[in-house]
Amino acid sequence: MRNIKLIITYDGTEFHGWQRQPGLRTVQQVLEDAIEQLTTVRPNANATSRTDAGVHAQGQVINFFTDAVYPTHVFLKALNATLPHDLRVLSAEEMTESFHSTLDAQRKRYCYKIDNAAIASPFLRRYAWHVYHPLDINAMNRAGQALIGTHDFRSFETNWPNRASSVRTISRLETTREGDAVSIEVEADGFLYNMVRAIAGTLVVVGTRRKPESFVAAALKAQSRSEAGPTAPPQGLTLIRIWFE
């Protein structure tokens, strides 16, 4: 069997997330349908990140096994010819048998986008969280320093404990502004459930001056979800890139 790696991008607005769910339009379902149509066999596609409903991807990575003999550039073209326009395959590559998109990922980058205009832009409503109160991004960057490094992030995890360990390493956390668009970029070796959205919600509490900058460090230290800020809504979140060994 050949092991095919795809890099895919999708606008998550009209998908019920990555994972197959009976009767719902999900990325996995739509992608596996397209692969089945091409290869005549139903594959099982693994994704690095099981993105939630409304969450987007610029560089999600998946792999699947197939007997089909097409060259990878044919997979790329044929899948894009079949897939709907809110889901595209950006590259296709043949890997060794051992490659697994979920288990082999070393580092991921997410971006959480905020529309910080007084009046929400119609063009950002699918791709950003509208926060009309002006955000102090310098305060957000100073406060976010507390999260960089290796920590137990259970304060930023929905439904803790849902994994063996809630210790992760954040290598980068940066908030930037371009006009009214504020972006929070986070890179880590792995993410807990809703971790980026919880971090974004917590940084916004500081950015709007509802809490002092020390709130973020205190939330981390408390090891309790209720001590951090709210979970930001899904549409602001985009999986940007995944690194492998």
Next chain:
Amino acid sequence: MRNIKLIITYDGTEFHGWQRQPGLRTVQQVLEDAIEQLTTVRPNANATSRTDAGVHAQGQVINFFTDAVYPTHVFLKALNATLPHDLRVLSAEEMTESFHSTLDAQRKRYCYKIDNAAIASPFLRRYAWHVYHPLDINAMNRAGQALIGTHDFRSFETNWPNRASSVRTISRLETTREGDAVSIEVEADGFLYNMVRAIAGTLVVVGTRRKPESFVAAALKAQSRSEAGPTAPPQGLTLIRIWFE
């Protein structure tokens, strides 16, 4: 009667254009519904530009007459509270009785956006025309020089003659690139029906090297729609800004 000027923005994807049409969701219909709900009287809203289905606006200007006594900031807030999220009011201002958003406009700027990536981005499919063949924007800028100034633009008008005169003055025409996104910005004192889309379609013929740069000047001189390029699709077009005296 008070004369109220609104600047509005909309994502045109889910509207059948500006103009009221029985049984269809149009910007005029949705906006007039919201004003009627607020003032209890059905207004007649004039727009500077009657944008087509799928065309967007960042700064469309409309005016309407009302007896309602609300301050303009109340109009702004109350309308945004009622309107759907793909249509927002950016400002409200009281004008003299003689102000007319269609007749008093002096100059307008449109932007036509092209996704020039090899594989179409899911995030641009509602807001850009996908042209996978790499565009030579220097060639497009040189060729476009022929259109700047006062000319008879009937070669770039659908259904000519649908106005008294097809002479207009283009004061600016510029193609720029940021990564895979190519933007054609056009400013003129007025535009014929589908004029920006016909100019975009013609410049793309040159940018993809299917015709020499002289094609644009020759199309203008021919005064025949069939001598210019195709009409580019609506979703790439955005009305950016309107200037009044």
